[in-house]
Amino acid sequence: MIYTACIALFVVGLYGICCKKNLIKIVLGFIIMDYAVNLFIILIGYRKNGIAPILDKTMDVNKFALNSVDPMPQAIVLTAIVIGLAVTALMVAVCVRIYERYGTFDITKIRKLKG
Amino acid sequence: MERYIYLILLPLGGAFIIAALNAAVKSRDTRNITADILANLITLATAGIALTSFGINGSYSVGGWPVPLGINLAADGFSILMLATVNTIAFCATLYSINYMDQYTSKRHYYSLFLLMLTGMNGVLLSGDLFNLFVFIEIASISSYALVGFGTEAEELEASFKYMVMGGIASTFILLAVTILYSSFGVLNMANISQAISVSSQTPLLKFSLFLFIAAFSIKAAIIPFHAWLPDAHPAAPAPVSAMLSGVLIKTLGIYTMIRIIMNIFAADVSILAPLGIISIMIGVLLALGQTDMKRLFAYHSVSQIGYIILGISLGTPLGILGALFHLVNHSIFKSLLFLNSGAVAYRLGTRELNDMGGLNKVMPITGGTSFIASLSIAGMPPFNGFFSKLIIILACVQAGRPGFALWAVAGSILTLSSFMKVQKFAFFGKLAEKHKQIKEAPLMMSISVVILAVLCIATSLLVLPKVKNIVLQPAVDAVLAGAEYAKIIR
Amino acid sequence: MNDEKKISGGMSEVVKTVCNILEGFIFVFGCYIVLYGQLSPGGGFAGGVILAAVFILIMLAFGKERILKIMPRKRGAFIEALGALAFLAVAWAGLYVSGIFFKNFIPTTAASHFNLMSGGTILICNIAIALKVMAGLFLVFFVLSITRVVLEGDKLKMVKKQ
Numbered sequence: 001m002i003y004t005a006c007i008a009l010f011v012v013g014l015y016g017i018c019c020k021k022n023l024i025k026i027v028l029g030f031i032i033m034d035y036a037v038n039l040f041i042i043l044i045g046y047r048k049n050g051i052a053p054i055l056d057k058t059m060d061v062n063k064f065a066l067n068s069v070d071p072m073p074q075a076i077v078l079t080a081i082v083i084g085l086a087v088t089a090l091m092v093a094v095c096v097r098i099y100e101r102y103g104t105f106d107i108t109k110i111r112k113l114k115g
Numbered sequence: 116m117e118r119y120i121y122l123i124l125l126p127l128g129g130a131f132i133i134a135a136l137n138a139a140v141k142s143r144d145t146r147n148i149t150a151d152i153l154a155n156l157i158t159l160a161t162a163g164i165a166l167t168s169f170g171i172n173g174s175y176s177v178g179g180w181p182v183p184l185g186i187n188l189a190a191d192g193f194s195i196l197m198l199a200t201v202n203t204i205a206f207c208a209t210l211y212s213i214n215y216m217d218q219y220t221s222k223r224h225y226y227s228l229f230l231l232m233l234t235g236m237n238g239v240l241l242s243g244d245l246f247n248l249f250v251f252i253e254i255a256s257i258s259s260y261a262l263v264g265f266g267t268e269a270e271e272l273e274a275s276f277k278y279m280v281m282g283g284i285a286s287t288f289i290l291l292a293v294t295i296l297y298s299s300f301g302v303l304n305m306a307n308i309s310q311a312i313s314v315s316s317q318t319p320l321l322k323f324s325l326f327l328f329i330a331a332f333s334i335k336a337a338i339i340p341f342h343a344w345l346p347d348a349h350p351a352a353p354a355p356v357s358a359m360l361s362g363v364l365i366k367t368l369g370i371y372t373m374i375r376i377i378m379n380i381f382a383a384d385v386s387i388l389a390p391l392g393i394i395s396i397m398i399g400v401l402l403a404l405g406q407t408d409m410k411r412l413f414a415y416h417s418v419s420q421i422g423y424i425i426l427g428i429s430l431g432t433p434l435g436i437l438g439a440l441f442h443l444v445n446h447s448i449f450k451s452l453l454f455l456n457s458g459a460v461a462y463r464l465g466t467r468e469l470n471d472m473g474g475l476n477k478v479m480p481i482t483g484g485t486s487f488i489a490s491l492s493i494a495g496m497p498p499f500n501g502f503f504s505k506l507i508i509i510l511a512c513v514q515a516g517r518p519g520f521a522l523w524a525v526a527g528s529i530l531t532l533s534s535f536m537k538v539q540k541f542a543f544f545g546k547l548a549e550k551h552k553q554i555k556e557a558p559l560m561m562s563i564s565v566v567i568l569a570v571l572c573i574a575t576s577l578l579v580l581p582k583v584k585n586i587v588l589q590p591a592v593d594a595v596l597a598g599a600e601y602a603k604i605i606r
Numbered sequence: 607m608n609d610e611k612k613i614s615g616g617m618s619e620v621v622k623t624v625c626n627i628l629e630g631f632i633f634v635f636g637c638y639i640v641l642y643g644q645l646s647p648g649g650g651f652a653g654g655v656i657l658a659a660v661f662i663l664i665m666l667a668f669g670k671e672r673i674l675k676i677m678p679r680k681r682g683a684f685i686e687a688l689g690a691l692a693f694l695a696v697a698w699a700g701l702y703v704s705g706i707f708f709k710n711f712i713p714t715t716a717a718s719h720f721n722l723m724s725g726g727t728i729l730i731c732n733i734a735i736a737l738k739v740m741a742g743l744f745l746v747f748f749v750l751s752i753t754r755v756v757l758e759g760d761k762l763k764m765v766k767k768q
Contacts, residue, residue: 030283037290044298063186083253087283089746094276100755100764101269113347120707130696135687178708
């Protein structure tokens with residue numbers, strides 16, 4: 001139930017990649033799909049009525065381990081966000097260069113490679 | 116076991132030292148020469164380490180943290196075989212690019228990206244942890260997206276964008292599948308997950324994640340019907356990058372990871388891959404018959420030969436896997452050789468169209484001779500290595516009780532032979548055109564690397580001898596067939 | 607003509623004054639997030655993004671000339687590679703000092719928990735990553751924004767707007 005938003009975002013992103021004709025909209029679809037997976041990863045680590053995974057001086061370690069949300073997905077998501085950023089930056093740079101060569105962002109006109 | 120760390124550390128450090136040279140050194144020629152020398156020394160060192168490590172298995176916990184808490188590097192027979200292949204081809208490709216990349220600008224950026232791609236591939240082969248595998252897959256993929264569009268002409272950028280979008284979708288699927296596995300089991304280590312799956316029941320969630328993995332790795336390995344990026348991306352890249360992409364990248368990111376996930380972690384039934392293999396063989400060859408662009412023809416043949424490897428694996432018998440792994444090594448060698456030769460022809464002539472060439476054997480004997488050896492290897496003629504690996508796959512099909520597959524494989528082989536005879540006739544034999552009479556042979560470094568690969572073509576057919584096979588190929592087959600016993604590597 | 611002035615000169619006086627006041631504070635805040643990465647949320651990447659935001663803010667408010675005096679392209683590329691090499695040097699030093707790759711070889715005692723120096727090599731790694739992210743993000747933004755595609759004759763051409 002809580003993952004409905006993730007699945008909806010993922011499908012919207014996939015629709016953007018498959019069905020849109022503008023290069024920039026394809027890049028946006030890819031970004032949305034990436035963030036949908038990141039949201040899914042964060043939501044997996046949730047524990048009901050859990051506390052943030054920061055250890056205080058006054059806290060007992062065992063009680064902390066029983067109460068906190070899972071910190072591992074947060075580390076995974078940090079890396080995944082960086083990777084998404086790198087791919088996005090590269091895509092946008094290639095899009096700008098394609099505009100210089102072809103004069104358009106429309107993928108039905110960028111069709112020099114055939115066969 | 117520490118030697119495997121240097122396989123990741125050396126190329127990564129080299130990539131950033133070459134990038135830092137940009138600001139520290141003033142003159143452009145010094146920068147290029149230093150980048151050349153440094154990159155070649157690094158790939159020579161990694162090739163040396165990888166080729167002398169047969170038999171050193173084990174797992175290494177990075178940072179001293181014990182296994183379920185920390186990540187580990189794990190090397191078994193299969194990893195070691197692929198490491199030797201990848202690093203040897205990388206060394207030949209960097210040797211080749213000393214001369215070839217003079218026609219592009221900013222050679223140092225090329226070497227940085229190339230060494231990053233090599234780091235990513237070495238990391239994929241050595242990682243023992245699922246998320247670590249994903250990160251290294253991304254490092255290798257992003258570097259290859261940038262390398263495909265390196266000479267920024269119109270067609271190369273279009274090919275790079277197409278490759279980027281499809282590769283990005285595959286990476287997102289991999290991340291989703293890794294997350295589903297983490298949420299089911301709570302650990303990310305490959306050995307622990309494989310033990311946990313072997314004692315748990317097959318829930319639909321696990322089947323969904325297996326399906327996502329197969330789809331993602333099929334896109335990365337360019338199996339029909341996910342091959343659409345490959346005929347555009349491989350011709351558009353510079354020739355040594357095409358050799359690396361078609362020779363080792365699609366195998367490391369596609370075939371190696373698929374075998375690890377399906378056979379060692381999930382221990383599932385592999386025969387679902389058999390139809391994909393057969394379709395890849397036939398459609399790849401049929402689409403290649405009508406091409407006139409040399410590199411595009413080679414790219415379609417890559418799709419077809421990957422079909423042979425998938426067919427061998429899907430049989431599941433020891434002989435089938437032996438044939439598949441042997442064909443994997445062989446295909447790396449002769450496909451890289453073919454792409455490097457086409458690069459030499461393009462370097463001297465300036466064109467890739469088969470109809471414009473003719474009679475090049477008279478002016479470029481080394482290129483013509485090595486290309487002839489590679490064409491005979493890929494078509495499966497004795498005594499070259501392609502013959503032995505295809506023979507083992509066909510025999511394994513018959514032995515596993517599926518003679519129909521063997522017939523399809525033989526038909527594919529005959530069509531491959533005809534296609535390459537066409538290439539040889541159009542490009543190298545025949546009449547030499549007037550405008551090509553002044554062409555010289557390819558420069559020295561390019562010729563040396565091409566000759567090394569041609570010698571390896573003949574030398575790897577010695578891998579069928581029992582004594583050599585037991586050191587090199589048999590540990591790989593045992594590691595793949597061990598299935599869920601992969602966990603024993605952690606001790 | 608107004609567009610020309612805007613692209614090369616930056617923004618209005620209000621923006622420039624506020625930016626002059628704020629950039630120091632944002633920089634210190636970014637450094638705090640980097641250095642306390644082992645005790646509170648943040649760390650190398652988040653702090654690096656904030657530090658990059660300082661440079662992007664200067665570039666947006668004042669224009670290209672001022673940022674090219676502080677961080678020209680070559681210096682940015684060098685800092686970026688330096689960050690990555692520092693990270694690798696720390697990892698290799700773990701192997702050299704104590705025989706295990708990437709090991710945390712700076713000893714910490716129980717008395718120093720929850721202090722700044724309680725993480726060992728994590729502190730150095732955070733700083734290295736912050737350097738790389740700061741230089742990398744700023745360079746990506748800079749390169750994407752200074753090149754423009756203009757119509758020259760009847761062909762499109764990419765020019766570096768000086």
